[in-house]
Amino acid sequence: MKKLDTPQELDAWRESCKNELDHDRLRLRVCDGTGCRALGSQHVLTALRQAVNGNNVEIMTTGCPGFCEQGPLVTVDPQQIAYQQVTTKHVHKIISDTLGKGEVISELLYVDPSNGQPVTTESELPYYKSQMRRVTDLNGQIDPHQIEHYIAHKGYMALSKALYDMSPDGIIEEVIRSQLRGRGGAGFPTGVKWKFCRQSPGDEKYVICNADEGNPGAFTDRSLLEANPHRIIEGMIIGARGIGATEGFIYIRSEYPLAIENLNIALNQAREHGLLGKNILGSGFDFNIQLRLGAGAFVCGEETALMASIEGKPGEPRPRPPFPAQEGLWGKPSNINNVKSWASIPSIIANGAEWFAGVGTEKSKGTAMFSMVGKINNPGVVEVPIGISLRELIFDAGGGIPDGKSFKAVQFGGPLGGCIPAQYLDTPIDYESLTDLGATMGSGGLVVADESTCMVDLARYFMNFTQEESCGQCIPCRWGTKVMLDILTRICNGQGEKGDIETLEQLANTVKTASLCGLGQAAPNPVLSSLRHFRDEYEAHVYDKRCPSKVCWK
């Protein structure tokens, strides 16, 4: 295919892609994401391909729509019949009954736990009904290996607008007005960050996508990277145009092989079609993106450590200032954003800042993605407007707590976040409210705990994680987290002593204040927040030699 030289050629191509993607066609959409693969989706896929061989049925592999718990997922179009937990033994029945006779196979339908009724179509699933899917709308709807699918769904239209109808300053102004805040956790206004980088002197500037989603229990970035990589790429090109960057990097953790594969395919397609590289869409703007793989170090999610890693060094953060916008990668002005932030950009440019800011709270606009795991009925990825309550998120989208148990707390933000107990279930989820409660938005990872979860054990688990992942450059994080882990381990083994809780708390406060980077400064959060909300559990372990949840010992 020849490179696209003008916005008109892109529009013409879009029309032909739309015609190709006939919506009334008989089609099986099979989720081929990491979650479904682990449950055997590839066997189902092979069997389906063999079974429909020669028939007029299209099989489309899609990325992860987020409903991982019920995988492998197979959806029958055009009726959108949503089948769950499909195995190879169901394949012939799907072909003969559903495709052949138009009959719905009831045993493969999702049953709504609230009323015991089966749900037939995708759009009726309670899981999707409670969501507002703006960034994830195409996840599960398109084949991430087919750029044509993305193009048909208005893909790269925002880029065309940004290149031809907007000035670089105009792009940045639009993002500032949208009030998008960094989705990596800190919540810094994205547009303002871009402006700093744009204003930094220098011809050579870099934009970086932080896809080092290392938070154990979070996989929002994975689902986006796998299911719709072009949206992230488009966001980065628009950002680069605004900032004046000529080169971009996506730093992705090596534990995500499928995301890497899909990104590589997407990058090559974008280059082949003149959407990336020299003279993008004939506009004279040059920009390329390279992939860099992590090698197993959580700290590389910290932006200065990430840049050190791209530079081929151990991932050690460095003190700021200078900020990356002044001196970043190889000493040049650089701008780093999270996957979800970059993926939010195309729709802000296409639909305008007002559209984006039309949902959310006063200080936190737009939608946010969350992954929910632990003691919850529907583990998976959801996208909801910022500002809905924790109760809505956990009990509506998440389907509540399994086995009739009661909700105890939710850990927000993983090992660098904090826990929120039941009395705050009606708190709106936004950056400020979560920080006030001692948690953080983090990268959107939630771990739900029920009555059978021990909060001291959970804090120990997270401390074990951060202690192993500390780079070790500064004393508070290197040795402080080690001593904290030793104390927590002692408490969980029933060997806690009088004074341990106080020593732990004092040390936690200093590690938080004194550490060099965000990892060390946030590492004590699980301990401090569980001490704040569940101090009685610590006291029961230390003084009564009792684990109230019977996790540490019976």
Place this chain on the structure above:
Amino acid sequence: MITLTINDKTIHTQVGRSILEVARDNAIWIPTLCYHEALKPYGGCRLCLVELETPRGSRVVSSCTFPAEDGMVVHTNTKTIQQSRQIVAQLLLARAGHVPFIRELAASVGVNDTPYTLPQDTCVLCARCVRACQEIVGMSAISIANRGSDRVVVPPFKISSADCIECTTCVLVCPTDAITLDDITDSSRTVHEWQSEYARGACRLCEYTLNGN
């Protein structure tokens, strides 16, 4: 020229200096460990933390890495700062309480014993040796291996490094005497830690003579 206040004292100074440098020039004491005048600031030991007054509340920063700016209001001895220094000192004592220098450093911030337990070692991982070898000597014969609490300073693969030019700068900058230089015979010396053994003679870089100094 810029003007800032440190502990309520008004100070005039040039642009481009760190808070630590400005404080020291004005006889304001701030404890340090990883800092060395000849090396780039590292920000690793966190003993030199100070508190800044900002419109959005107070902020704790490492004074060795943070540039002095016009209008800045700095406090070097607040309760928060004292507490964090003392805890860092207690961690250092747990690691290297047998080292006189560490005991003196801890005493200078009011700490004489520690409630913590850590594996003991004379090396406190300030990385002065590694940075000197890289920044001053330009050889990078040694480096830090592993991460977190497993960190250790070693020559590559813990085998005597071909890059070592026997300048012994690492020995000079080590604050805890974790790196030792010993005479084996009248004509040869060794740096134990790096398993490097060499003839006494002039340094190949600076012609500094080890003999009879």
Place this chain on the structure above:
Amino acid sequence: MNHFSIQNIRTILNKHKDNKTPLLAVMEELQSYYGYLPREMLIMVSERLDVPLSQVHSVATFYHGFSLHPQGEHVIQACTGTACHVRGGIHVLDHLKTKLNIQAGETTSDLEYTLETINCLGACAVGPTVVTDGKYEGHMTTSKIDHLLEKIEQES
């Protein structure tokens, strides 16, 4: 196991010649090709890329994705992410340790198996997750582990 050839290392180095700082990328590729990074190989990388050997050694020991020792024929990775943890991933790991009679991070003396823990794979909704030679298995239990190991035995 592949024996490393100078020619092949050159090819890999060449592939990354446009990368301004290729050390990590080159080491990642060598690690995935050979399963480990022997000292002689890293000395060659250090010389060809003009990066001090001490820095190469730092990188090799900082990132947990690199190994300086040979890996087993089969690499089994148990996810230690939060979701796997709360679903009893620790029992799966303990069972693997018992069955293989090695600790995490170790290789059996016959070089058949390497057992590793791996940080969250993002397959949280289907945990506990175990990866055998790159293949993901969800909802793992101790009995499924037995089955999995038997299958590997039979196939090899």
